[in-house]
Amino acid sequence: MKPANAEPLCFDAAVEALLASCSLPAADLREGRPVHFFGIRQDGIPAGVFGIETFGTDGLLRSLAVAGPFRKHGYGRMLVGHAEHWAKRQGVEALYLLTTTAASFFTSLGYCEVPRSAAPAAIAGTTQFSGLCPSSSS
Secondary structure, three states: OOOOOOEEEOOOHHHHHHHHHOOOOOHHHHOOOOOEEEEEEEOOEEEEEEEEEEEOOEEEEEEEEEOHHHOOOOHHHHHHHHHHHHHHHOOOOEEEEOOOOOHHHHHHOOOOOOOHHHOOHHHHOOHHHHHHOOOOOO
16 A cells, blocks of 8 residues: 655644544644644545644654554655655754654664753743653653
């Protein structure tokens, strides 16, 4: 199953349902956080989504979710690549993320683990960093 192209998505009930099905936090997204979402749709429904928040030259990758039937088909890699290219066009020079379950996936894409204390102040001040993701996430 080859994924379709990634496209910009608005945070809506379908995106929130996909995030919830993957046990990802969305409480701050309902409050209108300025997260840019990208997704891949199958039959009009998001099969995979990924978000990014930008803070000047820093970006926070968040909410990578792929529906069960579409996993292991390249959707996650495509979404991360799309978000990275988009961020670069926006002038973002460094990307950060928090994960409790996908460290090996992101390591395979070239990301490396850094201490939470090394995150820029703008990233550390986000709701996701300071409250939604446990301190055990890296």
